[in-house]
Amino acid sequence: MSSTLPIEALRAPLVEACEKTRRIILRAPTGSGKSTQIPQMLLDLNLVQGQIIILQPRRIAARLLAARIAAERGVRLGGEVGYQIRFDRVESAETRIKFVTEALLLRQMASDPHLKGVGAVIFDEFHERNLHADVAIALARKLQEKQRPDLLLIAMSATLDTASLAQWLEGSVTLAADGRAYPVATEYLPGGRAAGRPIWEPAAEQVRRVLQEEDEGDILVFMPGAYEITRTLSAIKALPEARGIECLPLHGELPPEEQDRAVRPGADRKIVVSTNVAETSVTIPGIRAVIDSGLARIARFDPLRGIDTLFVEPISQASAEQRAGRAGRTGPGRCIRLWSKTDHEARPAREVSEIRRVDLCETLLLLRASGWGDAGDFPWFEAPDPRSLDRARLTLIDLGAWTPEGQLTDMGRRMAVFPSHPRHARMLLAAGEYGCVTEVAAIAGLAQGRDIVLRKVDAATESARDAVGCEPGSDLLQRLALLYRATDMRFDANACDALGVHAQGALQADRAARQFLRIAQAQGLTINETPAQPETIRKCLFIGLSDRLAVRLDAGTLRCAVVHGRRGELRSETVVRDARLLVAAEMEEVQVRGEVTLYLSLVTAIEESWLHELFPKDFSEVATVRYDPTQRRVVTRLERRFRDLALATVERDDAPSDAASRLLANEVIAGRLELERWDSQVDAWIRRVNFAA
Template identity: 50%
Template sequence: MPEPRDLPIYELEDRIVAAVRAQGRLIVQAPTGSGKSTQVPQMLLHHGLLGQGEVVVLQPRRLAARMLAKRVAEEVGTRLGDVVGYQIRLDSRVSEQTRIRFVTEGILLRQMSFDPTLRGISAIVFDEFHERHLYGDISLARALQIQQAQRPDLKIVVMSATLDTVQLKGYLAPCEVLTSQGRTFPVQVEYLSKSVDFEHDPVWAVATRECERVAARTTGDLLVFMPGAYEISRTVQDVQGSHALRGFVCFPLHGELPPDQQDRAVARYDTRKIIVSTNVAETSLTIDGVTAVVDCGLARVARYDPHRGINTLLIEKISVASSDQRAGRAGRTAPGVCVRLWTENEHARRPLQELPEVKRLDLAEVVLTLKAAGIDDIANFPWLEKPEPKSLERAETLLEDLGALHLAGLERSDNVDHAFAGTAQTRLLKITPVGRKMLRFPMHPRYARMFLAAQDYGCVRSVALMAALTQGRNFLLRNVDKRTQEARDDLFGEEHESDFFLLMRAWRYADKANYNADACRRLGIHIQGVRQVGPLYEQFLEIAQAEKLDVAEKRIDGVAVRKCVLLGFSDHLARRLDQGTLRCELVHKRKGVLARESCIQEAPLLVAAEITEIESRGEVNTLLNLCTAVEEAWLKELFPEDFSDAGGVTYDPTMRRVLARKERKFRDLVLESKQTAEEPPDGEAAAILAREVMAGNIVLTEWNEAVEQWIVRVNCLAKWWPELEVNPITDADRATLIEQICYGSHGARELKDKPVMPVLRDWLLAEQLAVLDDYLPERLVMANGRKARLTYHKEGPPVLSARIQELYGVSSKFTLGHGRVTVKIEVLAPNQRPIQVTDDLSNFWKEQYPKIKPELSRRYPRHEWR
């Protein structure tokens, strides 16, 4: 390790000190190895910039906060927790003497919300700011507000490796930018000369070929980046089967592997090594000895889709910044090579940075935090990057439904980017006493709300445990083998009411077994994950006690607990569509599939605490996880207001909690009128709708899940309420609509009822024999309706794609697939993101089959056609 004084950052020392002193704000742009994280806080201290106060250094990861504190304490020459300390969730080493405090992002944000003057803090250093975490963005914005309004003496330093400093400089103006060099070895970056389509040439095959090439001309270890566990296992298989790579040992590396396997991947060997890893190796783990990186350029990226209110986990192309970060992994100990599995041309078209978290996560928790700080107009909060309006609206709606916000008035909106500019109003929502109470609980507002409900139902301890179980990573591994599953069934018993209960038993078991590694492995329990539960549980119980909730130990009342879950997740209600499959209908008529590891396999009605659209093996599925069975009668008990005013419209009472109550009513009315679009809507319904619109209880802004709704809405309103100003549909609207068909599963469902499917059926009838000739592939339609696979790659049958293009102005791919004989059309959104439309053609095939059977038997005699 170099002497601190030799670190490149010291070249900037004088200028850093001068800038902070003059402006109170500074941006330091310096890569890994410059020493910024350890030295800049010490500079502030040693040059007397802190007065009597302390500097708080923000870190995105707990491990980093702890390690940095330890190192700086050594450099300063005091014990950890003395002059230099750290504070992370559930662990801190600080004292009265502490002047440099390393903290994780959530710690500072919470400190800000409970002490907005930041007493005792003289400076805040935002380290690794380029990662653009949600809490980092919010903390910086709040710090600026606090500096401007109350604390002009507060110093703010933002540090980062790579950064869009232009945007940030404007945001922090007046503010200087200082740049330093790093201490890493050069990495030679190579691109493919020709673009590869991973659909034809799988990513693992391409990666293995490049490994073979690069291994021959380097001497160190290889690191291969893949988007996830599945792609990793395929790559490992290919590498192990490769003749040219037979001298290498090869290890998978991802977050869900047990610790011993992770250690095995990171350990040093006598032979050369290939590690195939996810993004863990990009930021969280460093691996020594790597001199070559093979980067597939993809990652699974978590987003929150505010239009549909669900999480997504889809494979996306990584940004330039992220691929540079990956390349850098080859140059830590010696000069290195990085092979990128895309072309230089493609590289130039990639985004420079990842989208910051504010643009892609659920904002409910931070919106509540801001409201508590008295910031009611969150749209005009000084965001470094403004979130989508829909995202803010979704967060506010949820918080209102949870009782954390209430409507305090209506304001006319200046915002005119929607179809109903004339009637646009912003609902002014303020925090309620319940909302303030919820904020005491450091967790998603849904769980905080469950705590408050638990007080009424006498099950605070259970809810505390449930919240703790879901905070960290999922510790009950999926896809376990049969023996593990049997061991689980034996020990945890059969459970049919809630996946939470199963998790509780698994945790209790691990806790009783003292987190014994063998016991955990036998049951497929992730040991680091399950270890975090106990301390969190304790923390939540302490908070509950401080909030005067009754935490007495009682017998667990399953019904009470399940009702609390329903209160927290009422908008995640789902109903099984049939008993044969795991398909479910969700509120808002969306579709999803019950997780196959869920223990709620029988219940017709359930709520899912996690809804995630996941891409894997070329498919996208909406999966319902962490489910709890609920009773239909509870809905009436818990949400009586939903059952009080049907207004002449027929509802499905179990599915009617779709949006906020008023909006929901409006939506149902619109759907109702759609069926009789040529006539005015039913009188009573019309009256309610008109009244609500006029009273401003319904804000006509976003209502466009599908073409039909939009058009019907416009038609209805224009025809029967001429006093409303309605803008005609523009080309821009149309583009939005197409995008929504492509993005929204609801839109996709609507597509199914449109002429596409009939066209498809016609086409199949006319051309089925031709299809068989040209395309009938690996697996055939079996007479008994089992396994069938008929796959078109690319554009699909020309007739069909032309028709889809004509109808929707989008291009499509086409698959006629497996099992129950379903048809999938994959439509590509303007940004190339695919969405699949599926239709079940089992019955259709059943009818058609006898007609084509003779021909099939003649052409494919090797198969049995029953």
């Protein structure tokens, strides 16, 4: 254990705090060593009996931190120190320090409410306020108060709002380790980035400047996503100053070996271009300069329309501070921010917590099914938006998981077993009835990660991909065929690239599908060994996506009307271009060149007869009387609706006379309808009558 890290100053205060309370809030700067050293202090100073679980918001951090501690202690990874992330579990009966992602802890608490054998739970990087972390810390506090007063809870971060957390976590002790290991000088771009200029251009310019001014030290560049990382790496590699310097990407979609390569220390100088996975927990040794775009891709959920949004947004001041700290870990560093100081001061202090910006369906279902109560009564650190709760409840009712009165159904209880969005759980249960569990499990697996279809491929690759035979009627059936082909090719990167398929994404989808199959089998569902009929697969998709039913507005465009009063547009690359009725697995509001559009993607064609077969009670006929200014007459508009979506409209001339009279009178009074014999003399007469009255 290093004695030079700032976190070492908290060794004695940590012992004292553990003697006073079992609730600790710890604030320490980026690079201080809190993620690796605090768990070891608890173990080595015998402050905890049982396993020490450390929650991490990202899988890459959980894996790398466990490996780092194991190396520091000179033990085998999976022995005294281990980790568990989705599809990867490295631990044993002797594991005392265990890193896990937050969703896995929730599932563990659902199956083992008392956390037997666990002595401490550490919520690392709690400032990120991930939804699962908010739920887990509330449950852990409740468990500590009711049954486990011995359970040690620690929330820690570099930029934590300790005052509000301390108020909620009553009786806690706050510890702080101030000061970085080394100072970091912060610079701003005078005047900021020019409007419309791609972010990778000024980033490459600043990399050139650092290479010209500094003879040693690695460089870390922060970009919002994989696309920007690729463009930035291309711009940097074109610099004469970058010749002979290794340039590496770092993001969550890379294979583990490529992630390891980016963070592994080495004798040669390197430049790493990363998303915000390198913002916290993951320390890259040797970084002496940070070039920060000041941007991140932020996922949000619009509760009013029930859609996901994904925009590139400016990061908060707290995130900027986290990123700057990456340069002060192993020596004096510098951070160049690609925005102005005035812009920085106008940015929010902290990010909006996930509980205020993401879909809450899975969380609400898990709370109710696990006996943790209703979201409205749950002891949140920060309560969610009531509109988001209402939207989640509506979706769960649509899926049959809840009754309209809010009671959990038998279907909902079965759905909660699957570690995924309730939509996919509902599809899988339907697949058990229709004999297509194998295919639907694979489709659900495809939905758990990135799209396996690569965009912007050359003509030869697109032709090879199109040649892969698939059943018509669904973009998801196309991806299912590509997943099967990738599986046959053993996810070989070169072979998958030739098909325009993301090999690592396909591998992750296959692992998720196998997990779903194991759960389905444990739930008593029959796993079909022969291929299912495409129509039955599409029916199951519809059952899980009925609240995303859309009807084409006209045959000449890709515009659609969607259930619950939404409008959107099909993505142009869909294979389902002629269907009138369809469901969308993804509905995402995307900002492209300054314009915002609601895109419907991964769509499946639906037959209207299926609506009557599967949801007969969700139909209604609505009659409205209105004035048609084009035809200058009152008409009755009859709509046949599925929930609130109009499937067919007919206009008739049989409006009730009293309603027609009121509408015509209103039009006349408003001056929008002129009567043939109504002239100035009539107006004068009306004025005289009104005056006399």
